[in-house]
Amino acid sequence: MxxxxxxxxxxxxxxxxxxxxxxxxxxxxxxxxxxxxxxxxxxxxxxxxxxPSKQHLLFDLIEELYEELLATLHPVGRGKHTTARLSVVIRAHWALHAERPLHFRLAERDLCCLSDEQQAHIAQMRRQYESHLLLAIAPSTRLTGPALEAAAHVVACMLNSLPGWLQHSPLPQAQRLALMENMLLGAIERTLPECISSAA
CATH class of the missing domain: 1.10.10.60 (Homeodomain-like)
Known part of the structure; x- marks a missing residue:
């Protein structure tokens, strides 16, 4: 049958x-x-x-990760305090990393194995994700141009790397998550101070 x-x-x-x-x-x-x-x-x-090919399958898996990363930003409330918005984003990324750790490993290690065209497509998705990320957690920032892009890239890298770095820590999960939140909030307070003060 x-x-x-x-x-x-x-x-x-x-x-x-x-x-x-x-x-x-x-x-x-x-x-x-x-x-x-x-x-x-x-x-x-x-x-x-x-x-279609082994390379196409790798591309499909990495593309899926960036689609889901973009989806983590949708529930963020624009009216919330900066720290509350950041907490929502961090917890969504933490949950996604727990659900799809192998996707993150592929995206970090094997992206270079894609074709130039596929890499360009993923790079475009990453830029879109990073710009939406900064808009979600720091809508009042006065940074523009390369400085804005650099800040978005660093915050995204921390969000997507910290869960993996902390997963082997002997700390309970709640403390690991709190540590991640404190580290990210501290970085944003120093880099984008106007966002914190304007939301206070």
Whole structure:
């Protein structure tokens, strides 16, 4: 009996998750098409019927991460105090990192394995995410141009790296999250002081 659409979609997602695990464990460049096919339960010849290419699959996984990073910024309330907005953003990033740690690993380590066109697309998504991020947590900033872009990039890097750095800490999760919030708020207070004072 042919599989239903739901069953085919579930199979696709399962194979995609297995590919993600393999890429994250070994590194994208160390995984051959034959090894990938065997890991996801396909023959090397049939793999191309499911995924256009190994590189396309990597791009799909990294693109998905940036789509979800953008989604973390949607529930941020513009009327809230700066610290409250920042807390919402931090907790959303913390939860996303806990849910998709392998995606973050791929995006940091294997982005260079994408084609120039794919890298340009991801770079555009990252700039969009960073600009939305700073607008969400510091809408009153007077920074412009390169200074604004640099501040957004640094805040984004801290948001996306701190959960991974703190995950092996012996501190309880609540204290790790509080430490992350304090570090980010301190950085923003020194870099974007007008945002904190205007919201007080």
């Amino acid at each position: 042919p599989k239903t659409c739901a069953e085919r979609c579930a199979d696709y997602e399962d194979r995609r998750d297995k590919a993600l695990e393999l890429f994250a464990a070994k590194g994208f460049g160390q995984v051959s098409m034959r090894e990938l096919a065997a890991h996801v339960g396909l023959t090397a010849g049939s793999l191309y019927h499911h995924f």
